[in-house]
Structure formats: C-alpha cells, structure tokens
Amino acid sequence: MGAAKACKQCRQAKRKCLRSDTLGPCAQCIKRNIICSNKLKIKKPQQLVPSHKRALTEQGEDQDGLNLPEEIIIELVEHYIDKIHDRPHSIFHLPTLRENVRRGNMNKALLMAICSMGSRFSAHLEIRLLEHQLTAKSKRIVLDNLEDISLESIQTCILIANLYAAHAKPSSEALFFRIAIGMAQIMRLTLFHSGDTLVTCEIKRRVWWTLFMADRWYSSGLGLPRQIEDCERLTDLPMDESTFHALTIDQYSLVDLFGPIQDLNRRIVQEDLEDNEIDRCAFDLSKRLDAWEETLPADVKLNAENLAGHKTRNTGGPFVALHLGFHHYSTLLYFQYLEAKRTSIVSTKQFAERCKRHASSYSALLKFAREEEGFAAVYPTVGHMAIVSSSVLLHTLLFDDEDKIPSTRGKLNANFEALIELEQYWPALKSMINRLVLFQNMCLLSETSHVHTLNKWMIRFLIEHALPLEEKASDAEMATTSDECDIISTRSQRLAEQGRYTTFLSYKDRQA
Numbered sequence: 001m002g003a004a005k006a007c008k009q010c011r012q013a014k015r016k017c018l019r020s021d022t023l024g025p026c027a028q029c030i031k032r033n034i035i036c037s038n039k040l041k042i043k044k045p046q047q048l049v050p051s052h053k054r055a056l057t058e059q060g061e062d063q064d065g066l067n068l069p070e071e072i073i074i075e076l077v078e079h080y081i082d083k084i085h086d087r088p089h090s091i092f093h094l095p096t097l098r099e100n101v102r103r104g105n106m107n108k109a110l111l112m113a114i115c116s117m118g119s120r121f122s123a124h125l126e127i128r129l130l131e132h133q134l135t136a137k138s139k140r141i142v143l144d145n146l147e148d149i150s151l152e153s154i155q156t157c158i159l160i161a162n163l164y165a166a167h168a169k170p171s172s173e174a175l176f177f178r179i180a181i182g183m184a185q186i187m188r189l190t191l192f193h194s195g196d197t198l199v200t201c202e203i204k205r206r207v208w209w210t211l212f213m214a215d216r217w218y219s220s221g222l223g224l225p226r227q228i229e230d231c232e233r234l235t236d237l238p239m240d241e242s243t244f245h246a247l248t249i250d251q252y253s254l255v256d257l258f259g260p261i262q263d264l265n266r267r268i269v270q271e272d273l274e275d276n277e278i279d280r281c282a283f284d285l286s287k288r289l290d291a292w293e294e295t296l297p298a299d300v301k302l303n304a305e306n307l308a309g310h311k312t313r314n315t316g317g318p319f320v321a322l323h324l325g326f327h328h329y330s331t332l333l334y335f336q337y338l339e340a341k342r343t344s345i346v347s348t349k350q351f352a353e354r355c356k357r358h359a360s361s362y363s364a365l366l367k368f369a370r371e372e373e374g375f376a377a378v379y380p381t382v383g384h385m386a387i388v389s390s391s392v393l394l395h396t397l398l399f400d401d402e403d404k405i406p407s408t409r410g411k412l413n414a415n416f417e418a419l420i421e422l423e424q425y426w427p428a429l430k431s432m433i434n435r436l437v438l439f440q441n442m443c444l445l446s447e448t449s450h451v452h453t454l455n456k457w458m459i460r461f462l463i464e465h466a467l468p469l470e471e472k473a474s475d476a477e478m479a480t481t482s483d484e485c486d487i488i489s490t491r492s493q494r495l496a497e498q499g500r501y502t503t504f505l506s507y508k509d510r511q512a
Helices: 008-013 027-032 051-058 070-083 094-103 108-119 131-144 151-166 170-186 198-222 247-255 258-270 275-294 304-312 316-339 348-371 381-399 402-423 429-444 456-462 482-498 507-511
Strands: none
Touching (some): 008 027, 070 094, 070 108, 108 131, 131 151, 151 170, 170 198, 198 247, 198 258, 247 316, 258 275, 258 456, 275 316, 275 348, 304 316, 316 348, 348 381, 348 402, 381 402, 381 456, 402 429
C-alpha cells in the first residue's frame, strides 16, 4: 500500500517509498536497516475534525511528535477516573475535570500526567507504551515552570509522584510530593479567597488532605521525617455534599490515625518503652479505630447491602478502598501482639486475634473486589497492604491450629494472585512480591514464630516499604545464606506435608 508521503530517506535517495503501516518505517528503510523518519513521530492519520472539537485534539499535541486524538485523551482520562480517582487520592471535581477535557481547557502538564496514569489500563499495547513519553512531557513542563505555584501544579506533582512510585523510584516520588507540599504551604492552600467558588474551595481542601495522607506513606516508606505534622489541622475535613463523594470524608478521618500507629511501632523499637506505656498507647488507638468504625454513616458500613448500593452508584471502588485501609491500619496496630512475650493489663491474645482477623478480612475484601465488577482496587498501595496481610496469614498458617489451615492457605493464595495481577500495571510490585518470598524464607529458618517479633527488620518490612529489605536482614541476624538453603528446603517439605506451606514463586522463576 502506497504511503501518502515519502519518508525523508527515500526522498533524498529518490526511491519509491512503500509502507504497509502508516505508523511504521517504510519497506526501503527496513531493507537497508536504517532509521526511517516516518518512525520518529507518533502521529494519528489525517482526519477531518469539527472546529468545535479541535481544541481537545490540539491539547494532546506535543512538540516532540506526540499527538493524542480526541478519543484517546477521553479514554485515558476515563481510565484514570475509573481505576485511580478517589482511591489513593481525591484531587478533582469530576464534572469540572470532564468539562475541561472536553473543551480543551486543561493545563497541559496536568493532562499529560492524567493520561499517563490512565494509559496502563488501555487494551492497546501502543497506547500503554506511551506512558513514559507522557510522564516525561508532564515532568518537563513542571520543571520548566517550577515557579508557577498553583493548584494545577500541585495536582500535577501529586500525579508525577504516584507515577514514580509505580516504577519503584521512591526518591523521585518523595521529591515531587515534597515539591507539592512546599507549593501548598507557600500559596497557603487552605486559606480560601473571596473569588474562590465552592467547588474550588473543596478541591483545595481535598488536595491538602491528599498531601496529608501521602506524606504518611512516602515518608514512612523511606524512613524520612514528615513534612506535615499530625497537629497541623489547617483545614476541615472535606464537606459532605452531593457534588463530591461523601466517602472521602471517612477516608481522611481514618488516615488521621495512620501517623500515630506508625509512630507507636517505631517507638517500640527505638525507645525503651515500658510495657504499660505500650499497652496504654495501643489501647487508646484501638478505641479510636473502634470509634471510627462504629460512627460510620449507615450507608458506609461494610455489608452486602451497601456493597450493592455503592456498585449501583459507581462508588464501589472508593468504598472498598476505604475499608481496605481500615483493615490495614488495624493490622499494623495489633501486629506487635503476634509475638508479645509479656503479661499485661491489655489482653495480648485478644489483640493478636484482632490482628489475624483484620489481615484475613483484608484478603477476603480484596478477593471480592477482584472478582466482582465495579469494585476495582488496582492502585499501587494495595500491593503493600496485601504483603502485610500475607505476613500475618503466614503466622496463622505456620503456627495456628490445623483447622485454620485450609482457609488461611486460600487467603494467602488469593493475595498472591492479586499481587500478580497488580504487577501488570505497576512494575514496583516486583520488589514487593520478592519481599513476601523473602519473609516466608525467614519464617522457614525459624522453628518458632520469632520472625514476627517487632524489631528493626520487621519495621522495615511493615512500614519502610520503599527501602531494600535485605540490608536490614543481617542486622536482625536472619539473613539467608547458602548454608541455610538446605534448612529452608527441608522445612518447607515437612510443612508442605502438613499443609502449612504455600509456594510463592520469585519474580525470576515466574518469568522463566
């Protein structure tokens, strides 16, 4: 099939330029193994576009040759809304976002970042491959205009940070989150102006709470100090209005407990706390978690009726995300009691059972979300939370009564299947899966449950998720050496006979 226009190489050599693919190199360049100018740019075929739609198409054009057609822009934005929005963050008013996209009024860097987030969910490989180009363009615009301290710049930095997190680049993730936080503090994001509309005020409020929540995730992952302290309550929780999902209110009131739970775990390891002090703090946080759950509005409590209702309202994903977070925070709080060696005023056994119950509930809810349409939970932090859930399930599988073995094995396998599915969207899941494999190896080296003791190695596993686990393994005297491989093999065979061992293949093995 003849091309509409000859490539530069064929024109210069005065050859006939033939192409079977308008987006690919010509036959002559392929034959001579030279770079074809037709392959240097990703362009859509020429088409007539009504004048009122040209703005939407033009906002996807890039000086480097990227030209996103109108339908692709809308597809990628909708993928982002369907899979990401209102899960790890809530930074847009959807009717306004869709209207700005339709009219071509979107900030260019922000649009590129949204499209990059959405591209991984496209059914077309050529669209998925645009992710890095879209991210690079968005980042370049932001860095070229770093002094543009605006709401759109903050939103863009949040998305770029999430994109870096997806590719296991925690330093870059932290950098862009800190840029976003710095901009928010400089422009006093939570101080509203007389010209701000109700929607603008609410977006600002939600962006600030998104940064508050993100600050607890990325800083903990790298072991960095937070930029926003728990006492910095500079704005109210998001409003309960029909124009926004009311679920977001409950999400941010829950994340207010995340920092104190992290801090308690660190203090247990880093400070010489008395048992009574540890129990007092744990009991206080336990009461706050119970109060959060008990005071949820009737339509936000986790039950079959509400699951069906939120599915009908297209809020199934955010609803599931809210309760996944609750189970994860609870698991982190009670984890220390799996291996407590003390008699205390707080029932150690009761809190250990709560830890197991929340880890099990997390797995069951994630399995439900994967199997039922309308409850997508495919954002990256789901992976780390599934790893923590699995570590508790491993404790149950290895050390609890035999009657719990079948159901626990099923939940562990379900978690692992979820991790494999997530990996196709988020490359960072590779290292998370390998952390789980390493954790099970540590368990196999021990005839007791001491691996679950809260120490520096365990803190890194639970909350310093962006740091290499192996570096701390030697500090905890649990590193796997070649001499210990026989121990792992022997014990795994014995446990497999008892039904207490599940096979987690490493990333390398699965790729083979």
